Amino acid sequence: MTDDHLEDALRGRFQRLKSEESGTAPDFAVMYARAEAEAGSLDAGGSPILPFARPRRPLTALTLAAGTLAAAVLAGILLLQPDTQDREFEALVTAFALESAGWRTPTDELLRVPGMEMLRSVPTVGWPRGVVPEGSEDTGTDTDVMG
Amino acid sequence: MTPEELARQLERLHEESFGWALSCCRWDRPSAEDTLQTAYVRVVSGRARFGGRSAFRTWLFGVIRRVAQEHLRRERTRGARISDLETLASEPVAPVEDPVEGLVRERASVRLRAALRQLPDRQREVLHLVFYEDLTIAEAADVMGVSLGSARTHYDRGKKRMRTLMAEEAIP
Numbered sequence: 490m491t492d493d494h495l496e497d498a499l500r501g502r503f504q505r506l507k508s509e510e511s512g513t514a515p516d517f518a519v520m521y522a523r524a525e526a527e528a529g530s531l532d533a534g535g536s537p538i539l540p541f542a543r544p545r546r547p548l549t550a551l552t553l554a555a556g557t558l559a560a561a562v563l564a565g566i567l568l569l570q571p572d573t574q575d576r577e578f579e580a581l582v583t584a585f586a587l588e589s590a591g592w593r594t595p596t597d598e599l600l601r602v603p604g605m606e607m608l609r610s611v612p613t614v615g616w617p618r619g620v621v622p623e624g625s626e627d628t629g630t631d632t633d634v635m636g
Numbered sequence: 637m638t639p640e641e642l643a644r645q646l647e648r649l650h651e652e653s654f655g656w657a658l659s660c661c662r663w664d665r666p667s668a669e670d671t672l673q674t675a676y677v678r679v680v681s682g683r684a685r686f687g688g689r690s691a692f693r694t695w696l697f698g699v700i701r702r703v704a705q706e707h708l709r710r711e712r713t714r715g716a717r718i719s720d721l722e723t724l725a726s727e728p729v730a731p732v733e734d735p736v737e738g739l740v741r742e743r744a745s746v747r748l749r750a751a752l753r754q755l756p757d758r759q760r761e762v763l764h765l766v767f768y769e770d771l772t773i774a775e776a777a778d779v780m781g782v783s784l785g786s787a788r789t790h791y792d793r794g795k796k797r798m799r800t801l802m803a804e805e806a807i808p
Binding site: 502 | 643646647650651653654655658669672673676677679680681682744745748749763764767768795798799802
């Protein structure tokens with residue numbers, strides 16, 4: 490089939506379809522009257538009422554502001570809300586730390602030897618505070634007395 | 637354009653507009669009626685305004701096409717699917733004199749529609765506009781909102797595909 494023949498064939502079939510469909514269209518007067526009525530009932534935003542769609546309400550600034558505020562409040566509540574599980578864990582850790590601070594090993598006493606205090610202090614050079622021999626220019630120090 | 641003149645123009649093109657709406661809605665009659673009604677509302681309300689840059693018919697067909705696309709998109713979103721059976725059930729049946737001749741002709745039209753449904757939208761549209769609505773390819777391009785070159789490509793591909801389908805299905 491040549492291109493021209495194909496075009497002729499297609500045109501013939503489409504025209505047959507057209508003649509079949511002619512007279513099947515809905516009544517124009519009814520449709521036009523309905524269109525006029527619907528066009529007259531446009532909402533304030535100018536949106537037409539479509540026969541197959543729910544009319545859309547325009548988003549006002551107030552609606553947007555209220556939505557944003559609600560979202561912010563919700564986010565705040567969620568963020569500030571204490572997590573119960575975290576709290577419980579924190580309490581356990583604190584209790585354990587306090588308990589372990591006062592705990593002594595049973596063999597601690599074995600390390601206590603006579604005169605061990607001497608080992609924990611550092612001897613200093615000079616006189617004890619407040620004991621300054623007469624004639625001495627030494628004003629003394631803030632250090633502890635040895636022993 | 638005065639409201640009276642607008643009404644006259646719409647009435648003059650009513651049959652063709654409905655045929656175009658049917659094609660845009662893949663011959664689903666209720667959808668085509670909704671589409672045409674909505675297109676009329678847009679035209680009458682001034683939401684779709686004729687600027688005089690093209691022929692009135694070309695412009696009107698463009699409005700109908702846009703409305704049909706929106707309608708189909710909504711239908712798809714809702715998950716509605718038009719089955720072939722439903723579509724066939726809504727096929728308009730023309731009054732016929734000779735039952736045998738009428739049956740053959742009707743069957744041929746049903747097969748033609750079935751073949752057209754297998755084409756991509758653009759190919760189906762350009763073939764319908766050229767062969768059914770007697771528009772030129774340039775006017776069809778205007779309606780479809782594509783360049784002339786693109787419309788020519790869709791036209792050639794559509795014809796080739798129809799040739800194959802007609803051979804396979806033996807569309808008379």
